[in-house]
Amino acid sequence: MFADSRFNYLSQLRYYVTLVITPVHYLAELPGQGVSAMGSLFQTRHQLQTENVRLQEQILLQQYQLQKLEHLTVENRRLNELLQASSIVDERVVRTQLIGESSDPFTKRVLINKGESEGVYVGQPVLDAYGLMGQVVEVAPLTSWVLLITDPQSATPVQINRNGIRAIAAGTSDNLHLLTLNNMPNTADIQVGDVLVTSGLGQRFPEGYPVGVVNSISNDPGQPFSGVVVAPAAQIDRSRNLLLVFENRTSVSLADATNAEIVLEPAQASVETPAPAPEVTATAQPVDPVLNQEPASVLPDSAARAVVDVTQITPLQAVPQESTTATSELTTSSSAILSQPLTEAEILLQDGGAD
Amino acid sequence: MAFVGGKQKGGWVIVVSIVLAFVLGIIPLPDWLEVWRPEWVALVLIYWVIALPHRIGLITAWIIGIAMDVLDGSLLGLNAIALIFITYIALNLYQRMRMFTPLQQCLTILMLIGSQQLLIFWVQTATSQNTPQNLMFVVSSISSALLWPLVFVLLRYWRRSLRVL
Structure with a gap:
């Protein structure tokens, strides 16, 4: 029965049972969706208008940033070619929605509404609007499970944006909302407020996505490593709209x-x-x-x-x-x-x- | 198979109650409440085992357990073996449990769900899964025991008014 933990024989069984059991997740979602539907039903015209104005301003701002970004992307690609970098990572994102959460209080896993039929694969990075959320660990026909970066079983290769020091940000079982940097030497150049981004070295997460911000550093002379606590950049507990990243590597000369x-x-x-x-x-x-x-x-x-x-x-x-x-x-x-x-x-x- | 001649009715009631328990088991809760989430599926299953031991047995428990594993995304068979374990005990105890006072029933439920949690914990540790660092995982057995009278009364009312045999 526990062959599941060591072998792969039962993945087929799990696959088909998931197909049957998925509606239960949607059923569990219904009350919450009902409440939000009622909320949107009773919005006033004024609220909608102000929201519209705000969103248009936001679009304008982001369009401006996008213009710059396109220029930078092209420049970056040219520089990469000059360096004869081996590949250029072309990423495509697909929007997905969170439909469930693991009821085990000691893990951090969420269920998303895209599965194998949309081409989701195990190991795929998942983002929200603010940063890295986690990775796909299990794929079913219509849904998939995502292991969040704050899960104690998850570890993310990161680097400090300021100086490029590499580290591994792992979830802890003490606090499922924060990350810690494993084995950070006491002498490492790291400060509270440093932004951590994915380093791309684990070959799972693409490079450069924000992972978190250093929250606190404790240096205990008796300990070989300093304890660095990182607050995740993504809204781990709040985001409902997530992004699946599809990587498309194209090789260059x-x-x-x-x-x-x-x-x-x-x-x-x-x-x-x-x-x-x-x-x-x-x-x-x-x-x-x-x-x-x-x-x-x-x-x-x-x-x-x-x-x-x-x-x-x-x-x-x-x-x-x-x-x-x-x-x-x-x-x-x-x-x-x-x-x-x-x-x-x-x-x-x-x-x-x-x- | 002793009841081959007897007519079995109202299977849909059992299915609906189990599905409801599934939904209650995965409905999102605030973090502080999450550890207190009662084991709804186990409670409903125990009720049906006590009420209809000739219909609900180990195989039903196994099927429900597998479905629960898939629902939770946990190790396939983890909840199945735990539910089989408590169903077996409940099958041995059902005649006594029917005679118990509500308080005695609650205590029995506390022991049953507690042992289920311990079994799950033990298997998770043995398979080097994610394991809780403290004893908070047994807390759900307390909330389950406290909610047992409610589940019992509701399901009994349901069973009697819908004539589930």
Whole structure:
């Protein structure tokens, strides 16, 4: 019966039972929807007019920001091409709505109303208007479960926007509304108010989305690491309208990939290495390293198996099918790259030591 | 199978009550109330086991448990085994439970739901799932026990007026 925790046999069963049981979620939503429908029914004309004016102002402001953004995007892409970056991530978002929440008070999972039929996949990042919400962990035909970043089982690779220090923001079981930064050295340059964004290193979340703001830092000389508490940027408990991010990676001139450039963009370069490598990373997508736990316990179902797959495929098998010019240097460096998602924790430690 | 000759009526009442319990079990609650959420499904199931032990048994409990797991997104079989466990005890106790005073019934429910919570906790720990750090997870057994008289009276009224046999 508990094969579910270790193996994948039962995912089919779960898939079909979900199909049958989904209406219950909609049934549970009805009272709340009824109340809000009544509310909108009794809005006055004046309220609607003021809201309309406010929204139009907001659109104007955002259009202006968008103009700048387009310019910046093009510029960024040009610069990336100059650097011969291996890939350009083209993202598409789809709006989705929250229809349920896990009733277990010790987890943070929500149910959204888009499923396999809309192309949702396990590991897909989910945002709200303010920042990163979480990732899809289970997909059913019409719905999917999203593990929020504040869940104790979730860990998000982040970097400080101000200086680029990398860290891992994990949920805690003490407080399900906040995140903590694991293993942050006492000497790290981090301040209250620092904005954390996704670093893209876990290969699950795209780079640059706001995760949270540093709320408090406690330095206990008796402890090896400082306790950094982060308030999530997204409105974890309030947002109902969420965004699903579909990533579309397009490669740019990789034919003459040099060793150096692979090192420049390690996280993305491994995606673009020819032959078996794309497969490797396709299965490796879900890796979100957590320091203190074995990977299998961090990840649900299929993801847990994927981690095992990655460790079994040695980089040496993958590399010889690359270009014949591969030197021994290249092999070693790309082996480091391929194993990077799993050992990000170590990199983090080294970084911390350097500071 | 002892009641093969007997006519079984009103199955839809049982189904509707269970679905209602499902809805009550997932309806969003404020955070501070979340740990106090009673185990509605378990309460309704226990009622039907006590009232109709010839119809509602371990297989029903298993089906309901699987549905609950899918609904919660929890480990498949987690709630199923917990519900089977308390259904088994209730099947052994039903003759006595029918004779109990309301207070005694509440205490029995407290023990049943409490052991269910402990079993769930134990399985979650064994499978290295997300586990609560303190004993707040047994709190729902208290609220369940307090709400048992209400569930009992309502369902009994329902069963009698709709002639569920």
